[in-house]
Amino acid sequence: MNASRYNTRTLLLEVIAILLALVFLAPFYLVLSNSVKTLKEILLDAASFPSLFHWSNYSDVWSMIDFPKAFLNSLQITGFSVVLIVILSSMAAYQIVRRPTKFNNFVFLLLVAAMIIPFQSLMLQLVRVTSLLELRGHLYGIIACYLGFGMPLSVFLFHGFIKTVPVELEEAARVDGSNPYGVFFRIVFPLLMPIIVTVIILNTLWIWNDYLMPVLVIGGNKDLTTLPLAVTKFFGQYTKKWDLALAGLVMAVVPILIFFLSLQKYIVEGVTAGSVKG
Template sequence: MQETSRYRLSTFILEIAAILLALIFLSPFYLVLTNSVKGLREILVDAASFPEVFKWANYADVWKIIDFPKAFWNSFQITALSVIFIVLFSSMAAYQIVRRPSKFNSFVFLLLISAMIIPFQSLMLQLVRVTSILELRGEIYGIVACYLGFGMPLSVFLFHGFIKTVPYELEEAARVDGSNPYGVFFRIVFPLLMPIIVTVIILNTLWIWNDYLLPVLVIGGNKDLTTLPVAVTKFFGQYTKKWDLALPGLVMAITPILLFFLTLQKYIVEGVTSGSVKG
C-alpha cells in the first residue's frame, strides 16, 4: 500500500512537471495568436494581455499585402517538387548502396553522411556563385535542385537503415518471376518503404516550407517566386516593425504546415525506429 501511494505521488509530480513544461513550450503560440488580433499600440503596451478588441481585419490586410494565395502556391510547389525528387532519388541511391556493396558505393555513402555535418553558412557564398554560373538563380528548378542536394544526405541515411530490414528473398522471388531491376524496386521494395517514406516527407516538408535563407539566396529578386517566409519579412523594416501585420502573417504561414505535421507526426517515430535495427 505504501509503494502504491509513493508511485501515485511520484506520478502526480511528474504529470504536474509535464504540464508546466508544456505550458512553457506553448507560451510562444499564445503570444503569437493573441497579438495577431491586436492593434500595434496594444501590442507594444502589453503583449501578454488578452485582446481588448479582436481585430480580425489584420488577417484580411495581410492577405492582400503579401498576396497570400500566390505566396502559398509558390511555397507549395517548391516544397512538393523538392520532396518528390528527394524521396525518389534518395530511396534509389540508398537501395543501390545497400544491395550493391562495393568500395565506390561505400565511399559515396560516407561522402553523403559527411555532408550532414557541414554548416550551411560555410557554403553560402559558393552556392550563390555556382547557381549564378549555372543560371539557376531566380528559377524554380534552381531552388528545387538546391533542396535536392541539401536534403539527400539525411534522407539517404534514413532509407539506408530501413532498406536493410526489407527481406532480400522477396526481391529474389520477383527476379525469378522475370521482373527487371526497376520492377523489383518500384513494385516490391518501394511500397515496403512507406513508413520511412512518410518520415522523410514530413522532415523535409517541415524544413523546406519554413526555410527562409535558401529562397533569399537562390530566388533573389524574383517576386513571382516569393515564398511565405520571405513574404512575411515585408513587415520588418530597418527602423519599424509592423507587429500587428507580421504576427497574422506568421500565423497564416505556419498553419498549413502545422496541420500537416499534426496529421502525420505518428509516422516519424515509427519510420525512424523501424530502420534503426536490422531485421
C-alpha cells in the same frame, strides 16, 4: 506506503510535465493573441489577452503580401523538391545497400559526412555556383538546391530501412522476369512507406519554413516569393508591423501544422524501424 510514494511521485511528475507544456505553449499563445491586436496594444502589453479581436489583420495580410500567390510558390517548391528527394534518395540508398562496393560505400560515407557541415559555411559558395550555372531566380534552381541539401539525411534514413526488406522478395520477382526498375518500384518501394512518410514530413517542414535558401537562390524574383520571404515585408528599417507580421506568420504556419499533426506518428515509426532493425 509504496502506493502513497508512487502516487506522490506520479503527481510530482505530472505537475512538472504540465509546467513544461505551458512553457513550450507560451510562444503559441503570444503569436495567436498578438495576431488579433493592434500594434499599439502589442507594444503596451504583448502578454495580455486581446481586449478586442482585430480580425482585419488577416485580411490585410492576405492582400498586402498576395497570400495565394506566395502560398502557391511555397507549395510548388516544397512539393517538387520533396517528390524528387524521396525518389532519388530511395533509389540511391537501395543501390548502396544491395551492392556494397567500395565506391558505393565511399559515396555513402560522403553523404553521411555532408550531414555535419553547417549550411552557413556553404552560403557564399552556393551563391557563386548558382550564379555560374544560371540557377538563381528560377524555380528549377531552388528545387535543385533543396535536392542537393536534402539527399544526405534522406539517403541515411532509407539506407537503414532498406536493410529490413527481405532479399528473397526481390529474387522471386527477378525469377518472374521483372527488370531492376520493376523490382524496385513494384516490390521494394511500397514496403518503404513508413520511412517514405518520415522523409516527406521532415523535408516538408524544413523546406516550407526555410528562409535562407530562398533569399540566396530566388533573390529579387518576386514571382517566386515564398511565404517566409513574404512575411519579411512587414519588417522595415525603421518600422516593424508586428500585428500584421504575426497574422501572416499564423497563416503560413497553419497549413504545415495541420500536415504535421496528421502524419507525426509516422516519424517515430519510420526512424525506429530503420535504426533498430537495421
